[in-house]
Amino acid sequence: MDVTTDSELARAYDRARPRLVRVAYAVLGSHAEAEDVVADMWPRLLAAHGGEPVRNVEAWAVTAVSRHALDVLRSARHRRETYVGVWLPEPLLADAATAPDPADRVAFRETVSYAVLVVLETLTPAERTAWVLHDVFGTDFNEVAVVVGRSPAAVRQLAARARKHIAARVPRTEVDTGRHRAAVEAFTAASRSGDVRALLAVLDPDVTLTSDGGGVVTAARRPVEGADRVARFLAGVAEKQPAGTTLVPVLVNGEPGLTVLDARGATVAVVSLTIADGRVVRVDMVLNPRKLPAGRDE
CATH class of the missing domain: 1.10.1740 (Rna Polymerase Sigma Factor; Chain: A)
Structure with a gap:
């Protein structure tokens, strides 16, 4: 028209x-x-x-x-x-208890998972853009070439390199909905209580935790590696939480995660969980207020 x-x-x-x-x-x-x-x-x-x-x-x-x-x-x-500490992408949140409206299904299909977004940060801007446009949004390589300023053959190679990099760095996530939900629930309960033994039962031995405070709030400056260290880190976080803090299940970029609410109901953190074989293999915690839902509107 x-x-x-x-x-x-x-x-x-x-x-x-x-x-x-x-x-x-x-x-x-x-x-x-x-x-x-x-x-x-x-x-x-x-x-x-x-x-x-x-x-x-x-x-x-x-x-x-x-x-x-x-x-x-x-x-x-x-x-x-x-950036001060680890830079993490801004999370997109949706109610975990609400099934997506049919009108929103395209949006869910075009939502890049949080684990993938984290890996995209390690690509060059051209690789990232080529992969996003072609692999996620189905843009023809001739059109991608116009955006990136390279030949169609060159952007095809950019997308292929990005695809290979993502496949190598992003864990093959849990596809069994029941196991995924059970892992999230177990992680939530263990994190709420600060139970190290319970955390170790749900964490993958090679789990990685990152936290992004942006220099505004306290966060780990470097990734925390390994189940024992991550469990003890989370137990320490739980011990320091003020009274009235609650953990609420949400969808983070279309996949199960958590929001941390203070006693007034304000979001103080978003936690993205990457789960494979029934265990948590990545924990990404966004603490920077500027990246949280209320902070974006300020």
Whole structure:
């Protein structure tokens, strides 16, 4: 359908906006930055449409948003390298007790798991963008080439390198829903009580824990490795929790995780769990208030 007026252009852009934000978020790992990138593209779309009418608004916008997100990612690399402690992506949360609405199923399919987002941070910006656009969003390599500024053959290689890297670094997660739920419940109970022995029973021997406080709140500056160290770290965290702290099951990037709420019900942490063979193999704790739901709105 041809878009002729600015109001029609705005409606077309609004329809495309959720997918554009998902694209930018997957490239950047920051929902706040993704929202900014998509907002920045609206005046550029107006300007482009004023010269030569944009026939396919979503296709134009996906390319433009991806290019801008890639530029932002390149400029953010230095900031992330000098970040205080471990830099973790912003989590996307949903109610664990609510099944996704049919209208949201596409969004769930296009949600990059938290464990994958963490590994994407180890790729080059070009590799990350090529993999996200092609493997997650099904963008043709010719279109990806326009975004990345390489030939189609080159971006095919970028995506292949990224795919191999992700396959090697991301654990094959639990596919049995019942076992997954049981592992999350066991982890939650053990973490709530600070029971080291119970934690050791649910943690993989080679488990890794990362925590991101951003220099704003206390967090481990380096990853904690191994079941014994992770169990004792979590037990120490439990011991220091103020009265009234609760753990609530949520979906973190479409997979089971936890939010930590203080006595007032405010989110003070989000915990992403990666589970394989019925055991927790990764624990990623986002503590930086700026990356938590309320902090993004401030």
